[in-house]
Amino acid sequence: MTNVTIRGIDDQTYLKFSAQATLEGVPIGELATRAMKDYLEKDQGKIYRIGNMEDIAINRNDLESLDGAVVLQNIERLTLEDDLDWPLVNERIRSIENIEMLVLPKGISKFQMLTKARNVENIRTA
Numbered sequence: 001m002t003n004v005t006i007r008g009i010d011d012q013t014y015l016k017f018s019a020q021a022t023l024e025g026v027p028i029g030e031l032a033t034r035a036m037k038d039y040l041e042k043d044q045g046k047i048y049r050i051g052n053m054e055d056i057a058i059n060r061n062d063l064e065s066l067d068g069a070v071v072l073q074n075i076e077r078l079t080l081e082d083d084l085d086w087p088l089v090n091e092r093i094r095s096i097e098n099i100e101m102l103v104l105p106k107g108i109s110k111f112q113m114l115t116k117a118r119n120v121e122n123i124r125t126a
Contacts, residue, residue: 002031006050013123017031017099021064024074024098025098026098026119027110028119040087044074045067045068045069046061046066046067046068046069047067047069047070047071048066048068048070048071049070049071049073049094050068050070050072050073050090051072051073051075051098052073052074052075053073053074053075053076053095054076054077055075055076055077055079056072056075056078056079057080057081057082058072058079058080058081058084059083060081060084060088060125061113063084063088063089063092063093064088065090066092068086068118069091069092069093069094070092070094070107071093071094071095071096071097071098072093072095072097072099072121073097073098073099074094074097074098074099075098075099075100076099076100076101077099077100077101077103078084078096078099078102078103079103079106079107079126080102080103080104080105082106082107083104083105083106084105084107084108084126085108086105086107086112089108089112089113090112090116093116093119094116095115095116095118096117096118096120097117097118097119098118098119098120099119099120099121100121100122100123101121101122102117102120102122102123103124103125103126104124104125104126105125105126106125106126108121110123110125111119
């Protein structure tokens with residue numbers, strides 16, 4: 001990790017950004033890193049953000065129906081259905097963030113998913 005000082009940020013923008021980090025329960029540096037990554041990846045296709053919910057199950061059709069990648073965030077229970085495999089998940093799920101319970105299909109290892117996960121409290125296999 002690099003420590004930086006950034007000069008010239010608009011006060012109102014910084015206050016809103018800081019408030020959002022507090023709402024999500026993440027450090028400002030982590031939120032800034034996400035914003036920078038999103039900015040750098042914007043030319044690599046669409047990125048959808050899905051989250052702020054209690055429970056969702058994602059299947060192959062869900063991922064294939066998008067014309068880009070997805071970030072799944074702020075979900076209490078996220079279940080990846082058994083029809084998903086690692087190549088599709090790796091291609092279509094950009095990251096999984098702030099999840100209380102992540103349920104994986106048998107064909108995807110915990111270590112594979114941990115390469116995409118941030119702030120996941122519990123992981124189990126279906």
